[in-house]
Amino acid sequence: DAKTTQPPSMDCAEGRAANLPCNHSTISGNEYVYWYRQIHSQGPQYIIHGLKNNETNEMASLIITEDRKSSTLILPHATLRDTAVYYCIVRPFLNDYKLSFGAGTTVTVRA
Amino acid sequence: EPEVTQTPSHQVTQMGQEVILRCVPISNHLYFYWYRQILGQKVEFLVSFYNNEISEKSEIFDDQFSVERPDGSNFTLKIRSTKLEDSAMYFCASIGVIYAAFFGQGTRLTVV
Numbered sequence: 001d002a003k004t005t006q007p008p009s010m011d012c013a014e015g016r017a018a019n020l021p022c023n024h025s026t027i028s029g030n031e032y033v034y035w036y037r038q039i040h041s042q043g044p045q046y047i048i049h050g051l052k053n054n055e056t057n058e059m060a061s062l063i064i065t066e067d068r069k070s071s072t073l074i075l076p077h078a079t080l081r082d083t084a085v086y087y088c089i090v091r092p093f094l095n096d097y098k099l100s101f102g103a104g105t106t107v108t109v110r111a
Numbered sequence: 112e113p114e115v116t117q118t119p120s121h122q123v124t125q126m127g128q129e130v131i132l133r134c135v136p137i138s139n140h141l142y143f144y145w146y147r148q149i150l151g152q153k154v155e156f157l158v159s160f161y162n163n164e165i166s167e168k169s170e171i172f173d174d175q176f177s178v179e180r181p182d183g184s185n186f187t188l189k190i191r192s193t194k195l196e197d198s199a200m201y202f203c204a205s206i207g208v209i210y211a212a213f214f215g216q217g218t219r220l221t222v223v
Binding site for chain 2 (some may be wrong): 087
C-alpha cells in the first residue's frame with residue numbers, strides 16, 4: 001500500500017475550519033484515500049473516503065488533488081469534541097481491506 | 112445506528128493465562144478484523160477473517176493467537192498463554208458494503 005505523510009500535530013480554533021493535509025505521492029490508480037480518527041484511545045472512527053473526486057458527508061469534506069498525490073480533510077466547524085488523532089490511510093478498494101495506521105495528526109481544538 | 116460491540120471493556124489476567132476477547136460485529140457485515148494498540152503506539156493489524164477462515168494475519172498473530180466465529184454473530188480472539196507484552200487495547204472491526212471499517216470501543220487487556 002502507498003505510504004502517507006501527515007504533520008504530527010496541529011491546533012485549531014473552535015468554530016473554525018480545520019484543514020488536515022496528507023501526502024500520498026506513491027498512490028496507485030486502484031487505491032482510495034480513507035480518513036479515520038481516534039478520540040483518546042477509543043476505537044478508530046471512520047470519517048470519509050474517496051478515489052479522485054471530492055467527497056462530502058455529514059462529518060467532513062475530502063479534497064483530493066487532480067494528480068492524487070495529496071489530499072486535505074476539512075472539518076468545517078471544529079468543536080472541542082473533534083480533538084483527536086486523525087489518520088490518512090491509502091488502501092486498495094477491493095482486496096486486502098486491512099488498514100495500515102501511521103502516527104496520524106494529533107488535532108487539538110482550542111476554545 | 113448499528114455498532115460493533117466488544118466485551119469486556121477491561122480484562123486483567125495473570126501471565127500465562129488464557130483470555131478470550133469477544134466482539135459482536137455489525138450484522139450483515141462479512142469481513143472481520145482484530146487490531147491492537149499498545150499504549151502510546153500505533154494501531155496494528157492482527158488478523159482478518161472472511162468466510163469462516165483467516166484471510167490474512169500479521170507477524171504478531173503467532174500460534175498463541177486464534178480467532179473464531181462460533182455462532183454466526185460473535186467473533187472472538189483467544190490468546191492461549193498471555194505474556195506481559197500482550198497488554199494493549201484490542202479492537203474488533205467489521206466491514207460492510209462501503210468497505211469502510213467500523214471499530215468497537217476496544218478491550219483493554221492488562222497482563223500482570
